Amino acid sequence: MATKKVLVIMGSDSDFPIMEGCFKLLKKFGIDYEVHIASAHRSPDKAHKLASEAKDNGFGVIIGAAGLAAHLAGVLASNTILPVIGVPCKGGALNGVDALYATVQMPTGIPVATVAIDGGSNAAILAAQILAVGDDELSYKLLEYKKELASSVDTKEAKLQEKIKEAGL
Numbered sequence: 001m002a003t004k005k006v007l008v009i010m011g012s013d014s015d016f017p018i019m020e021g022c023f024k025l026l027k028k029f030g031i032d033y034e035v036h037i038a039s040a041h042r043s044p045d046k047a048h049k050l051a052s053e054a055k056d057n058g059f060g061v062i063i064g065a066a067g068l069a070a071h072l073a074g075v076l077a078s079n080t081i082l083p084v085i086g087v088p089c090k091g092g093a094l095n096g097v098d099a100l101y102a103t104v105q106m107p108t109g110i111p112v113a114t115v116a117i118d119g120g121s122n123a124a125i126l127a128a129q130i131l132a133v134g135d136d137e138l139s140y141k142l143l144e145y146k147k148e149l150a151s152s153v154d155t156k157e158a159k160l161q162e163k164i165k166e167a168g169l
Contacts, residue, residue, distance in 0.1 A: 004060025011066030021121035070099035
């Protein structure tokens, strides 16, 4: 069975820099994805259509990224049975806190898994973890990625110890 795809919907093209890490990680894990722009407020019919047709179109997870009022992920979740991951994006007077609250504070029956403000990369990892439940190959890729993370900490530790030694501290 082929891995399901991930549908990524951004509220605006200005969310691209936040979501670029998401796209890179999905590609690294070998997960096919599509990216679209739809607004919960300016194009609600498009958002509804994308979410309601996602399962039939071969998607297994939806990621919704939006800032300010950030109702996009909730609107997507209300129109599908697929897991929806919300990425609140920094912006406006409250630096993304408003987007975080709008994304995470969903009513019973319409859950949205929410990552950190500007957490596009973590959204990709969480989507991969969800899809990996039924995919051993993807599970292996995630295990290898976690090993890379651990190795990067060891590398940083070695560099730190060298700096301390060079500084005579």
